[in-house]
Amino acid sequence: MGKIPVLKVVIAGDGNVGKTSLVRRYCEGKFEASRVATIGVDFQTKVVELPAGSVKLSIWDMAGQDRFRVVRSGFYRGSLATALVYDVTDLISLANLKKWHQEISGITPDQKFIVVGNKIDLERVEQVEAAQTFAERITASYLETSALTGEGVTDMFRALASIASSHLSFPQDESVDQQNKSLRDEDPQSPLG
Numbered sequence: 001m002g003k004i005p006v007l008k009v010v011i012a013g014d015g016n017v018g019k020t021s022l023v024r025r026y027c028e029g030k031f032e033a034s035r036v037a038t039i040g041v042d043f044q045t046k047v048v049e050l051p052a053g054s055v056k057l058s059i060w061d062m063a064g065q066d067r068f069r070v071v072r073s074g075f076y077r078g079s080l081a082t083a084l085v086y087d088v089t090d091l092i093s094l095a096n097l098k099k100w101h102q103e104i105s106g107i108t109p110d111q112k113f114i115v116v117g118n119k120i121d122l123e124r125v126e127q128v129e130a131a132q133t134f135a136e137r138i139t140a141s142y143l144e145t146s147a148l149t150g151e152g153v154t155d156m157f158r159a160l161a162s163i164a165s166s167h168l169s170f171p172q173d174e175s176v177d178q179q180n181k182s183l184r185d186e187d188p189q190s191p192l193g
């Protein structure tokens with residue numbers, strides 16, 4: 001049996017947009033209406049079954065560090081994909097995603113992104129178009145979630161897992177020869193074919 005690959009992903013965005021709540025909802029299935037902001041790094045793992053095989057996500061949440069730029073650069077290293085999260089009731093948190101994107105791609109140039117609008121259970125400020133335009137500009141998909149109701153949360157982490165695993169050649173249980181053979185047989189873009 002092959003080992004499940006562990007993929008580091010980051011949840012970034014302004015304080016209070018619901019990053020920790022999204023991770024809690026996904027990993028623990030719960031939501032707490034009033035929670036104390038975490039100090040340090042919050043980190044959880046969860047196995048995700050993708051059509052091509054299973055991966056284990058190691059999910060790094062910015063915790064209390066949102067304002068501490070110096071601490072963050074080490075935090076991003078080794079990350080494959082980042083969810084840039086804003087709050088759909090807060091225009092500033094959307095505008096600030098540009099800064100988060102710049103900071104993270106400056107440190108890890110190969111980072112892949114998704115853009116997430118959280119708190120869709122609340123009355124939103126009309127900004128979907130701006131969010132979609134931003135997502136297109138950074139070639140990211142755009143998703144919406146509610147950590148409170150759970151809507152869209154599984155899709156968000158599946159999307160993250162999917163882009164974070166795009167460099168992997170599934171299935172891992174097969175020998176290199178078999179993998180190359182299936183590449184030749186199935187992938188029209190393969191340089192081997």
Ligand SMILES: Nc1nc2c(ncn2[C@@H]2O[C@H](COP(=O)(O)OP(=O)(O)O)[C@@H](O)[C@H]2O)c(=O)[nH]1
Pocket residue numbers: 013014015016017018019020021022032033034035037063118119120121122145146147148149
């Ligand atoms: N209504 C609503 N509140 C949310 C949602 N997600 C988070 N919150 C609340 O927003 C506040 C900040 O959430 P938190 O997860 O700590 O944000 P973080 O600073 O980005 O990690 C908390 O009071 C949460 O209960 C959501 O989807 N809907």
Ligand SMILES: [Mg+2]
Pocket residue numbers: 019020021037038061062063064
């Ligand atoms: Mg937090």
